[in-house]
Each structure stands twice: as C-alpha cells, then as structure tokens.
Amino acid sequence: xxxxxxxxxxxxxxxxxxxxxxxxxxxxxxxxxxxxxxxxxxxxxxxxxxxxxxxxxxxxxxxxxxxxxxxxxxxxxxxxxxxxxxxxxxxxxxxxxxxxxxxxxxxxx
Amino acid sequence: xxxxxxxxxxxxxxxxxxxxxxxxxxxxxxxxxxxxxxxxxxxxxxxxxxxxxxxxxxxxxxxxxxxxxxxxxxxxxxxxxxxxxxxxxxxxxxxxxxxxxxxxxxxxxxxxxx
Numbered sequence: 001x002x003x004x005x006x007x008x009x010x011x012x013x014x015x016x017x018x019x020x021x022x023x024x025x026x027x028x029x030x031x032x033x034x035x036x037x038x039x040x041x042x043x044x045x046x047x048x049x050x051x052x053x054x055x056x057x058x059x060x061x062x063x064x065x066x067x068x069x070x071x072x073x074x075x076x077x078x079x080x081x082x083x084x085x086x087x088x089x090x091x092x093x094x095x096x097x098x099x100x101x102x103x104x105x106x107x108x109x
Numbered sequence: 110x111x112x113x114x115x116x117x118x119x120x121x122x123x124x125x126x127x128x129x130x131x132x133x134x135x136x137x138x139x140x141x142x143x144x145x146x147x148x149x150x151x152x153x154x155x156x157x158x159x160x161x162x163x164x165x166x167x168x169x170x171x172x173x174x175x176x177x178x179x180x181x182x183x184x185x186x187x188x189x190x191x192x193x194x195x196x197x198x199x200x201x202x203x204x205x206x207x208x209x210x211x212x213x214x215x216x217x218x219x220x221x222x223x
Contacts, residue, residue: 008149032210034210042216043199043214043215043216043217044152044199044212044214045214046210046211046212049210049211088151088152090152090210092209092210095140095157095159095165095209096154096157096167096168097142097154097157097209097210097212098154098168099144099151099152099153099154100151101149101150101151102151
C-alpha cells in the first residue's frame with residue numbers, strides 16, 4: 001500500500017464547475033497535510049495546508065481533512081482553465097514529507 | 110528575489126562518472142530537501158537537512174550523498190551514477206520548525222545517465 005494515494009486522472013471538469021481532488025494516506029501518525037500544484041514542466045508550488053480535522057478555505061480553494069478516515073481533499077470552486085495542472089497531495093510526519101503521485105486536472109473552457 | 114537555484118538545469122552523463130548538482134537558497138531557510146520525480150512514482154524524498162551539519166535519509170537515499178556545510182547550500186552528490194538515477198531532481202527549502210510544509214522548490218535538474 002502506498003503511503004499517499006491519489007487517482008492519477010485526468011479529472012476533466014467544465015469551466016466554472018467545482019473540481020474535487022482526493023487523497024488517502026496510510027500513516028495515522030501523519031501530522032499535517034498539504035496540496036501542491038505543478039504545471040507541466042514546472043516545479044511544485046504550495047497552495048494549501050491543513051492540520052486539523054474539518055475544512056480550511058482560501059479563496060476558491062477548500063482543503064478538507066478527515067483523520068479518522070485518513071482522507072484529505074481539495075475543492076476548487078469556479079474552476080478556470082488556468083487551474084489545469086497536476087495536484088500533489090503531501091503529508092508530513094516530523095521532518096519527513098511524503099508526496100502522492102498527483103492528480104492531473106483538466107478544466108475545459 | 111527569494112529563490113532556490115539549482116545547477117545544472119540539464120545534464121547528460123555516463124555511468125560511473127561522479128557528479129554534483131548544486132542547490133542554493135537565499136531565504137535563510139533552515140530546512141532543505143532533495144526529491145526525485147519519476148513518472149508514475151511521483152516526488153520521492155532523497156535526503157533532507159534540518160540545519161547545518163544535520164542531514165537525514167528520506168525514502169530513496171541509496172546511491173546519493175549530501176552535505177550541509179553552509180545554511181544556504183545543499184549539494185546532491187552522485188558518486189557513481191547509474192541509469193536508474195535518470196530522473197528529474199528538485200531541491201526545496203523551507204523556514205523549518207513548524208513551517209516545514211512551506212517548501213519553495215527550485216526549477217529542477219533533468220539528469221540522464223547513459
């Protein structure tokens with residue numbers, strides 16, 4: 001079982017819709033959870049992080065964490081073509097950070 | 110401008126020829142890390158460093174060495190590269206304690222080992 005699992009996609013959504021990206025993790029000792037965005041040919045950039053169960057909102061992005069289910073999700077409201085990228089889920093335990101393989105999102109104009 | 114720089118950006122080499130990929134950050138960050146990214150395997154951590162002279166293994170350290178003699182620099186050394194080390198390598202840095210997650214990534218180094 002992979003430590004951090006994501007569906008590779010592609011996930012295709014029409015412009016203006018809500019994109020829902022999901023991630024599960026295996027280590028119950030994981031302490032914090034992050035979403036990075038990576039455009040093709042570019043380096044990853046941090047867009048959201050969450051520590052506690054529940055929702056955290058930042059603009060069009062909402063991160064959701066359910067530690068009991070070991071599940072993290074990222075919602076992108078009003079999806080734009082510029083949101084088309086690969087989204088990487090990452091978890092941290094102490095100083096180690098483990099990434100999932102990423103979900104490719106395509107926003108169709 | 111706050112940034113993480115890596116050199117070289119592209120490198121083609123042959124099996125067994127020692128190489129070093131440099132990484133430097135100008136943000137006075139304590140935490141630095143090296144990752145490799147391969148299709149279907151995602152980003153995997155090679156080594157990380159919490160501060161000067163403090164380094165630790167990540168998930169895939171075999172065949173790599175690192176050093177942290179200065180806070181700003183964290184070179185990745187391949188003493189005897191092999192074709193299975195062909196990959197895209199990223200260096201990252203973050204402020205450290207409590208903010209390890211705020212990683213700033215370098216532009217990447219694409220390495221091909223023939």
